[in-house]
Amino acid sequence: MIYNFDELIDRKNTSCVKYDALKKYFGYEDLQPLWVADMDFKTPDVIINAMKEKAEAGLFGYPIATEKTYNLVKSWMKKRHNWDIDTSWINFVNGVVPAYSAAVEAFSEEGDEIIVQTPVYFPLFKHIKSNNRKLVKNPLIEENGYYRMDLEDLKSKISSKTKIFVLCSPHNPVGRVWDKEELEELAKICIENNILMISDEIHADIVFKKFIPLASISEEIANNTLTLNSPGKTFNTAGLNCAYAICKNENLMNRFKNVVEKRGISSVNVFGFVALEAAYEYSEDWLEELLVYLKNNILFTKNYLEKNNSKIDLIEPESTYLLWLSFKNTISDYNKVKQKLLEESKVALNEGSSFGLEGKGYFRLNCALPKESLEKALCKIVTKF
Ligand SMILES: Cc1ncc(COP(=O)(O)O)c(C=O)c1O
Numbered sequence: 001m002i003y004n005f006d007e008l009i010d011r012k013n014t015s016c017v018k019y020d021a022l023k024k025y026f027g028y029e030d031l032q033p034l035w036v037a038d039m040d041f042k043t044p045d046v047i048i049n050a051m052k053e054k055a056e057a058g059l060f061g062y063p064i065a066t067e068k069t070y071n072l073v074k075s076w077m078k079k080r081h082n083w084d085i086d087t088s089w090i091n092f093v094n095g096v097v098p099a100y101s102a103a104v105e106a107f108s109e110e111g112d113e114i115i116v117q118t119p120v121y122f123p124l125f126k127h128i129k130s131n132n133r134k135l136v137k138n139p140l141i142e143e144n145g146y147y148r149m150d151l152e153d154l155k156s157k158i159s160s161k162t163k164i165f166v167l168c169s170p171h172n173p174v175g176r177v178w179d180k181e182e183l184e185e186l187a188k189i190c191i192e193n194n195i196l197m198i199s200d201e202i203h204a205d206i207v208f209k210k211f212i213p214l215a216s217i218s219e220e221i222a223n224n225t226l227t228l229n230s231p232g233k234t235f236n237t238a239g240l241n242c243a244y245a246i247c248k249n250e251n252l253m254n255r256f257k258n259v260v261e262k263r264g265i266s267s268v269n270v271f272g273f274v275a276l277e278a279a280y281e282y283s284e285d286w287l288e289e290l291l292v293y294l295k296n297n298i299l300f301t302k303n304y305l306e307k308n309n310s311k312i313d314l315i316e317p318e319s320t321y322l323l324w325l326s327f328k329n330t331i332s333d334y335n336k337v338k339q340k341l342l343e344e345s346k347v348a349l350n351e352g353s354s355f356g357l358e359g360k361g362y363f364r365l366n367c368a369l370p371k372e373s374l375e376k377a378l379c380k381i382v383t384k385f
Helices: 022-026 045-057 067-081 096-107 123-130 151-157 180-192 250-263 270-282 284-307 334-345 371-382
Strands: 090-093 113-116 134-137 141-143 146-148 162-168 196-200 225-229 243-246 313-315 322-326 362-366
Touching: 045 270, 067 090, 067 270, 090 096, 090 250, 096 123, 096 162, 096 196, 096 225, 096 243, 096 250, 113 123, 123 134, 151 180, 162 180, 180 196, 225 250, 243 250, 284 313, 284 371, 334 362, 334 371
Parallel strands: 113 134, 113 162, 162 196, 196 225
Antiparallel strands: 090 243, 141 146, 225 243, 313 322, 322 362
């Protein structure tokens, strides 16, 4: 290993949500934070150095994406995901969530229905509501610790008001990397019913099996899909607010761009572009090592729970560093579980029910941290459950 993911970095008092907002969100200051989806590792040096160079040049006027920026996104999609995209399909925005919210406005009317697969990354609910659309749930099915889609339920939930299906791919928090067959079947249903698909692929690079971008499957699917992505999760640069939408369908892209302009969310931070370029051009080897480290942390957690005969069950993820832990066999009162995690284990995990009621009984643990810190956290949790 060239890169040191074991380095212990004190993130407290660095103005980061994960460490500095514990009191605000959990009511306690002295917790080990295992919640927000960013990593306790430093961004690769090559990105830091590119940003330093930009800072030293002292010019921070309005930036634009250059031909190089577009080409790097295109080559990244090709080499990581075997997806050929065109420059005209890419539109930069200041975040996946703002872009998602804009897409909801662009592709539906007030009162229309939007389907999501719960349990899922919760801001996806919020922006359906804030746009005055109706949230319709198509819950995932869990069988023996593995989640799959319920397409029969999906069909039964479609009405004349259904305009958008939101795919989280790979899925946060259950960690699925959807198979080609699942995606094809899903897309068939959406296309037959005139339902546009928004595919949030922000976790696409952090995968432990082959990831297939939804829109790469066929021309027909590409013409019905708006894909959202960003280097933010992959290279731990979420705070730089640089993301992009990809859409082959010119008409859809124009509708999306109109709302992006109206909302003023097209301007990316000057360092956002610098980081994206350094990431996609020079940081692939860092990503390869990160994936090995994360996979080890996941297996370490699995073994730790098994070794200690823990009643906590890990849903082993195919992607992301977010571990979906079932506490269903521990204490039946989930408020008590929450209280014990906070007051006795002294750890901050995301509560499963915040991802939709289907997440009740689960907690999400972020394992993107040095193994030494992960072991401490697991010890504090396992001794109490
Ligand atoms: C599925 C998913 N989409 C979007 C985001 C956030 O994207 P952004 O910070 O670019 O708005 C996250 C962050 O955790 C996520 O898990």
